[in-house]
Amino acid sequence: MTTALVVIDMQMGMLGDTPPPYRSDAILRRIAGLLERARSSGTPVFHVQHDGGPGDSLAKGTPGFAHHPMVAPRAGEPVIEKRHVGTFHDTDFDAQLKRAGIDRLVIAGLQTEYCVDTACRAAVALGYKVALVSDAHSTFDTPVLPAAQIIAHHNKTLGGPFVELVTSDAVAF
Incomplete structure (x- = not known):
């Protein structure tokens, strides 16, 4: 099985928000650690x-579009630009993964109930094995639910037979 780490939407337009995403400092540190280990x-x-x-705060060409410096791409690391909630929608992401022989994705990033959830579901539908890093994705409080509950709900909903849930310190590369 050939694994790739996928870091979703760790951009200044989200991480610079007030308030920032739930536990954003810890998420940044965990993803930086995952990047170091993967590299x-x-x-x-x-x-x-x-x-x-x-x-939009994430519009291309604006300061918000930039990756957070702690988790920014290095030379040679592909960047998939998307205009929709789905990483695979109207992008060549699936083709890039297939060309690289990748069949397992380790997913982390923002925003839990949107782009992270959609990436997990689409990847499974396309035949990839998916490991969601349960302590390395985040979101914002909403008027209906606090971020901690949204994250816990998605970990519970996605985990099990659908995707593998793994903590950042237990990810195997």
Whole structure:
């Protein structure tokens, strides 16, 4: 099985929000650690970057579009730019993974109930094995639920027979 680390939407337009995503400092540290381990083991790393379009805090060409420096891509690491919630939707991500012979994805990043959830579901539908890093994805509080409950709910909903749940310190590359 050939594994890749996929880091989703760790951009300044989300991480610079007030308030920031739930436990964003811890998430940044965990993803930075995952990147270090993946890179040192030779595991391919893919970064996903959302372009929200004109007027959006994640619009291409704005400061918010930039990756957070702690988890920014290095030379040679592919960046998948997307315009939709789905990493695979209208991108060549699936083709890039297939060309690289990758069949297992380790997923971390933002935002739990949108892009992270959608990436997990689409990847499984396309035949990939998926490991969701249960303590390395986050979101914001909503008027209905606090972020901690949203994260716990998605870990419970996605985990098990659908995707493998793994903590950041237990990820195997």
